[in-house]
Amino acid sequence: MSTKQFDVVVIGGGPGGYIAAIRAAQLGFATACIDEWKNDKGGPAPGGTCTNVGCIPSKALLQSSEHFDHANHHFAEHGISVGKVEIDVAKMVGRKDTVVKQNNDGILYLFKKNKVAFFHGRGSFVAAKDGGYEIKVAGAAEEVIAAKHVILATGSSARALPGTPFDEERVLSNDGALRIGAVPKKLGVIGSGVIGLEMGSVWRRLGAEVTILEAMPAFLGAADEAVAKEAAKVFAKQGLKIELGVKVGAIKTSKSGVKIDWTNAKGEAQVLDCDRLIVSIGRVPNTTGLNPEAVGLKLDERGAIVVDGDCRTNLPNVWAVGDVVRGPMLAHKAEEEGVAVAERIAGQHGHVNFDTIPWVIYTSPEIAWVGQTEQALKASGRAYKAGQFPFLANGRARALGDTTGFVKFLADAKTDEILGVHIIGPMASELISEAVVAMEFKASAEDIARICHAHPSLSEATKEAALAVDKRTLNF
Ligand SMILES: Cc1cc2nc3c(=O)[nH]c(=O)nc-3n(C[C@H](O)[C@H](O)[C@H](O)COP(=O)(O)OP(=O)(O)OC[C@H]3O[C@@H](n4cnc5c(N)ncnc54)[C@H](O)[C@@H]3O)c2cc1C
Numbered sequence: 099m100s101t102k103q104f105d106v107v108v109i110g111g112g113p114g115g116y117i118a119a120i121r122a123a124q125l126g127f128a129t130a131c132i133d134e135w136k137n138d139k140g141g142p143a144p145g146g147t148c149t150n151v152g153c154i155p156s157k158a159l160l161q162s163s164e165h166f167d168h169a170n171h172h173f174a175e176h177g178i179s180v181g182k183v184e185i186d187v188a189k190m191v192g193r194k195d196t197v198v199k200q201n202n203d204g205i206l207y208l209f210k211k212n213k214v215a216f217f218h219g220r221g222s223f224v225a226a227k228d229g230g231y232e233i234k235v236a237g238a239a240e241e242v243i244a245a246k247h248v249i250l251a252t253g254s255s256a257r258a259l260p261g262t263p264f265d266e267e268r269v270l271s272n273d274g275a276l277r278i279g280a281v282p283k284k285l286g287v288i289g290s291g292v293i294g295l296e297m298g299s300v301w302r303r304l305g306a307e308v309t310i311l312e313a314m315p316a317f318l319g320a321a322d323e324a325v326a327k328e329a330a331k332v333f334a335k336q337g338l339k340i341e342l343g344v345k346v347g348a349i350k351t352s353k354s355g356v357k358i359d360w361t362n363a364k365g366e367a368q369v370l371d372c373d374r375l376i377v378s379i380g381r382v383p384n385t386t387g388l389n390p391e392a393v394g395l396k397l398d399e400r401g402a403i404v405v406d407g408d409c410r411t412n413l414p415n416v417w418a419v420g421d422v423v424r425g426p427m428l429a430h431k432a433e434e435e436g437v438a439v440a441e442r443i444a445g446q447h448g449h450v451n452f453d454t455i456p457w458v459i460y461t462s463p464e465i466a467w468v469g470q471t472e473q474a475l476k477a478s479g480r481a482y483k484a485g486q487f488p489f490l491a492n493g494r495a496r497a498l499g500d501t502t503g504f505v506k507f508l509a510d511a512k513t514d515e516i517l518g519v520h521i522i523g524p525m526a527s528e529l530i531s532e533a534v535v536a537m538e539f540k541a542s543a544e545d546i547a548r549i550c551h552a553h554p555s556l557s558e559a560t561k562e563a564a565l566a567v568d569k570r571t572l573n574f
Pocket of ligand 1: 156293419430
């Protein structure tokens with residue numbers, strides 16, 4: 099049987115890989131995508147971490163738990179009484195699984211529509227041959243396919259604590275955290291990054307007593323300090339216990355729970371007993387299954403694939419995108435790189451602007467930002483102006499009953515160019531897009547201040563924050 103030959107083979111069907119494959123096919127290349135993720139029945143489940151155990155299922159559970167929280171705590175102020183509110187966790191998790199499956203099926207449909215050949219199994223390099231590459235697909239059957247160009251998009255996996263592997267029963271990665279079958283009485287979380295905060299929020303809203311242990315002395319170090327301070331205040335009010343500057347010691351699991359020895363910032367020995375423990379201390383790139391040695395693919399000391407600014411590896415016509423390379427581990431960053439690489443293969447000028455990649459934390463309130471923080475601007479010595487506007491003074495936020503937080507603008511002191519926008523508050527994930535567009539077009543704060551924003555809308559707070567950069571206001 100002759101080897102199937104493709105112009106482009108993508109290994110990994112997460113947001114980096116499946117988007118790259120679709121774009122390559124749209125550009126006229128004979129394209130294949132190999133992905134090994136299996137659903138409960140052993141069938142294909144393309145979409146990677148994002149679709150199966152990341153962005154999509156976490157947002158489904160956040161939505162369910164937010165409804166529960168609203169019914170419990172906020173309906174009454176609207177004059178709505180609902181009696182005793184109960185949560186059917188199995189149903190909530192089942193709904194989440196349905197949302198995931200709809201996304202898996204959507205990707206398979208898009209592959210078909212765009213004529214991307216899909217292979218279910220593990221892809222690994224066999225050898226470089228005839229100016230291209232041979233790739234083994236190990237699935238239900240084994241076969242070797244060949245490609246002129248290869249795009250690696252194998253993603254990342256949760257990092258375990260040394261000596262404490264994930265058993266997904268008591269010690270949970272993001273995977274187990276999204277499949278807990280009943281609300282734990284006490285939940286421990288190690289790591290107060292995005293995943294720890296989102297997962298902690300879901301189970302806190304449903305009634306768990308949640309303690310988050312964080313090694314760093316500062317909370318949300320990557321966010322603007324004003325936002326991080328506000329977030330710490332609000333999360334504490336919601337009952338999330340967050341301990342900073344801790345050292346985690348021995349972790350013992352038993353049938354009934356997990357016992358964690360830890361030391362607080364003052365150096366005092368502490369013990370946390372919980373029913374389950376989520377470990378969210380970062381992610382490691384997936385490269386072991388690729389057989390990189392067969393072709394001499396260069397990895398860095400973390401096991402990530404080494405690429406240049408255009409996602410080129412050290413091998414001719416081999417590219418890598420998404421979580422498996424440097425840069426923020428975000429689905430939309432992976433997607434942008436996937437599109438850019440497909441276009442570069444076609445001789446076009448694919449482009450990713452790392453300065454305008456938005457960050458979002460889907461807690462309540464949501465947190466979103468783009469560009470530089472105030473502390474980074476101070477450290478770099480760049481002269482800047484700042485403007486801030488609270489949702490407390492925004493009519494739509496009052497009508498929604500959610501006036502937490504603010505919008506903050508940072509602009510160059512001389513040119514007024516927007517350097518960073520930071521939002522904590524309702525629908526921050528949606529509001530941040532305006533700032534991303536503005537920064538992509540190198541807009542000034544005054545540009546935003548002079549654009550008509552619908553009334554009443556949360557986006558008026560964005561306009562007001564832009565006005566505040568020049569110490570002006572229309573509504574305050
Ligand atoms: C709980 C959680 C919540 C998150 N929420 C968000 C969010 O809200 N927004 C956001 O932007 N990001 C979020 N992320 C991060 C996001 O999921 C990742 O940045 C994104 O999935 C990376 O995409 P990728 O294509 O690089 O890799 P992945 O999505 O990891 O996909 C890689 C795929 O390749 C497959 N694979 C690996 N090796 C092989 C091989 N040798 N052969 C065949 N297949 C292989 C894997 O099975 C997987 O299907 C979240 C992550 C987690 C864990």
